[in-house]
Amino acid sequence: MTTRDRILETALDLFGTRGVDAVSLDEIARVVGVRKQTVLYWFESKDVLVDEVLAVAATELVVVIDAALRAAPDDPLDRVDAVVRAVFRPAVRRPALLGLIREVSRLESDQAARLRERLQSLVDRAVAYLGNEMDAGRLRRGDPGLIAALGYATLTGIATEPEALRAVGWHSDAAGLRGLRDELRAFFRAALAP
């Protein structure tokens, strides 16, 4: 892997788990095994680095979701289920991914705006889809936009806050992961069923 890619990956992990502001270029460089100035050679400033990291994260997310949807059956509950399963795996294995998206999107900045732009079409498609299925009576009636936001909040929240799970006695072993994933699926099914 090139130095550039290693910097991107390391930055994603550090930014996502500890926050953009809390991670210095020096620290990223140290983890990669390089000097800070090498980081600044590849990315002209920290802002640019953050932007690129966000682009990587957003793309990764879109790809995973798209792939899951292409393979999913027709029933909307099954399709929601497919998305949950698809996002769940990278989310818990790499909490930094959703963590970073969440952290940045919460702030008001140019970066947040660009990130939102990159994910907007995904959001629009999801909202339109939910609306259609509600009209067809295959999903519980409600505001499609708010339902989508609630789903996002639930999934992102649970994936980015292992501490909350630990507080209720959950363990992140294989059985725990399976249990969590299935509980999450049942939760969404119950919440969305007509």
Add this chain to the structure above:
Amino acid sequence: MTTRDRILETALDLFGTRGVDAVSLDEIARVVGVRKQTVLYWFESKDVLVDEVLAVAATELVVVIDAALRAAPDDPLDRVDAVVRAVFRPAVRRPALLGLIREVSRLESDQAARLRERLQSLVDRAVAYLGNEMDAGRLRRGDPGLIAALGYATLTGIATEPEALRAVGWHSDAAGLRGLRDELRAFFRAALAP
């Protein structure tokens, strides 16, 4: 209000909306209208300040929830509903409150540990209650701990991420707030009904 209280309140707002690391003592002092050294007079270090702010936030949350539960009817769906309504108001009016709790609890630190300690009894009570009501057949069966975590994730997520709501075309006016609150209640009802 005393200087100390104003520092606490300002710190809660700033920490909660922008993150602990991103907010300097200088900035807190400036907003309060005082010098940084005055902040350090009242709180011997930034760590101590963070701790005290967390204590305030945790206490506020516990008080609000307890009050709502005391006034709520017996049916578990109604009780969940009461908690949602009670937390919803301070959460959207002051996103910093839940935002701070979420941000800190996500990190692994002594502060996170102390915060968890302060909220643990609340969590334990909620989990035990959910378990009992499931046994009584008044709630959908599931892992009470995970269900509690999912509820927390949904509520906190939606309250701390206005950007996600904006992405689906939501507006934070009076009608929007009412709509969101009701959608949230319906979501939980559907997700938890037996």
Add this chain to the structure above:
DNA sequence: TCATCTCTCTACCAATTGGTAGAGGATCGT
């Protein structure tokens, strides 16, 4: 061989960080 391009380095910078030292103005009970 020479020049060029890619990549990483050392050395430095101004600004900001959390924190210390200690002076001085109020307000208090005596």
Add this chain to the structure above:
DNA sequence: ACGATCCTCTACCAATTGGTAGAGAGATGA
């Protein structure tokens, strides 16, 4: 009038921040 205590101030500090300047090693192509 008095010292004591409470509160905020100015002035400073070492460490860290993001960023600049420019040298030099190593490969590549002519």
